[in-house]
Amino acid sequence: MSTGLYGAYGGRYVPETLIPALEELEAGWRALGEDFHQELAELQRTYIGRPTPIYETVRFAPEGKRILLKREDLCHTGAHKINNAVGQALLAQRLGKRRIVAETGAGQHGVATATVCARFGVECVVYMGSEDMRRQAPNVERMKLLGAEVQPVEFGTRTLKEATSEAIRDWISNVETTYYLIGSVVGPHPYPELVRELQSVIGREAREQSLELGRLPDAVVACVGGGSNAIGIFAGFLDDTDVRLVGVEAEGAASLGSGRPGVLHGARSSLLADEDGQIADAHSISAGLDYPGVGPEHAHLRDTGRASYVTATDDEALAAFHRLAETEGIIPALESSHALARALDLDAELVLVCLSGRGDKDLAEVLAH
Numbered sequence: 001m002s003t004g005l006y007g008a009y010g011g012r013y014v015p016e017t018l019i020p021a022l023e024e025l026e027a028g029w030r031a032l033g034e035d036f037h038q039e040l041a042e043l044q045r046t047y048i049g050r051p052t053p054i055y056e057t058v059r060f061a062p063e064g065k066r067i068l069l070k071r072e073d074l075c076h077t078g079a080h081k082i083n084n085a086v087g088q089a090l091l092a093q094r095l096g097k098r099r100i101v102a103e104t105g106a107g108q109h110g111v112a113t114a115t116v117c118a119r120f121g122v123e124c125v126v127y128m129g130s131e132d133m134r135r136q137a138p139n140v141e142r143m144k145l146l147g148a149e150v151q152p153v154e155f156g157t158r159t160l161k162e163a164t165s166e167a168i169r170d171w172i173s174n175v176e177t178t179y180y181l182i183g184s185v186v187g188p189h190p191y192p193e194l195v196r197e198l199q200s201v202i203g204r205e206a207r208e209q210s211l212e213l214g215r216l217p218d219a220v221v222a223c224v225g226g227g228s229n230a231i232g233i234f235a236g237f238l239d240d241t242d243v244r245l246v247g248v249e250a251e252g253a254a255s256l257g258s259g260r261p262g263v264l265h266g267a268r269s270s271l272l273a274d275e276d277g278q279i280a281d282a283h284s285i286s287a288g289l290d291y292p293g294v295g296p297e298h299a300h301l302r303d304t305g306r307a308s309y310v311t312a313t314d315d316e317a318l319a320a321f322h323r324l325a326e327t328e329g330i331i332p333a334l335e336s337s338h339a340l341a342r343a344l345d346l347d348a349e350l351v352l353v354c355l356s357g358r359g360d361k362d363l364a365e366v367l368a369h
């Protein structure tokens with residue numbers, strides 16, 4: 001078994017009772033054979049809609065610059081999250097688990113999880129902060145339509161951080177029957193590695209498609225919440241040292257830009273915390289970036305300098321949101337709009353942006369501003 005360390009980050013900071021479950025998960029994951037990968041590839045093609053295209057913007061990019069979009073917004077359910085959910089649901093099947101629990105913030109991961117549970121015919125329980133349930137009511141209805149049970153979480157800030165704690169608590173109590181389907185490259189080992197592997201299909205396709213278009217991009221830009229779409233696309237270009245990797249955090253949730261080392265939800269990473277190590281509240285207009293932690297591999301990529309991390313404000317993201325809608329006829333997710341905002345002013349000629357999701361879910365939020 002590997003240690004799951006990325007430099008000084010990662011690992012397993014969990015109660016003793018969870019270690020056997022994490023070991024079972026890791027052993028199951030490593031034992032997967034060719035049949036799993038074939039079934040996954042088939043579902044990626046026929047259910048998710050992969051490969052997603054790369055589209056070159058015609059009016060969005062400023063003079064003298066080319067901006068390409070990796071269209072994860074065209075995936076089934078409207079974002080990259082389904083890549084991970086499908087893979088983990090398949091793994092849960094192989095492990096013989098008939099019940100899946102998940103946490104959700106904006107509801108996007110909850111919808112992706114409820115979707116695959118319907119597809120595989122397994123019980124689905126999604127933990128969601130009651131404040132998020134109020135803000136993201138349409139996604140609550142979607143999950144219920146898909147047959148999932150949505151469990152309100154009523155403590156703390158009533159958002160993603162508490163929902164994650166509750167999902168982990170459920171898993172600890174029901175570990176024999178239950179699979180915990182985590183939504184990003186966070187949590188105890190092996191989750192960051194598992195989710196990275198499932199999302200790296202984005203980067204593999206994008207690298208191949210870039211070469212077909214003529215050459216590798218000068219920079220790859222992605223928004224960073226927990227960090228899964230960013231790691232997914234970065235993974236394809238990590239060895240191409242001429243390609244700059246740029247992660248964009250929400251200014252009010254910059255776990256890498258203004259974070260400090262600490263432990264949250266089972267792993268050591270860079271966190272938004274005060275001087276006593278108390279986790280601070282994140283703030284972003286986009287619920288999907290509103291998380292005080294980040295995947296451990298990003299903290300390591302930051303420290304080694306292989307990737308750089310910058311921020312975008314709510315207003316910058318909103319401006320990029322409107323610009324993409326008006327110049328290309330594509331309504332991006334507010335999360336992805338952070339990446340678009342920095343792509344516009346990045347000093348690079350050919351920029352590839354991970355368009356992690358579509359913005360239909362954000363219309364109410366955008367109109368309210």
Ligand SMILES: *Cc1c(COP(=O)(O)O)cnc(C)c1O
Pocket residue numbers: 079080081108109183184185223224225226227228229230288289333335336356357358
């Ligand atoms: C959830 C979400 C994100 C943030 O999650 P990561 O794990 O950082 O990718 C980004 N974009 C969209 C569209 C999302 O739904």
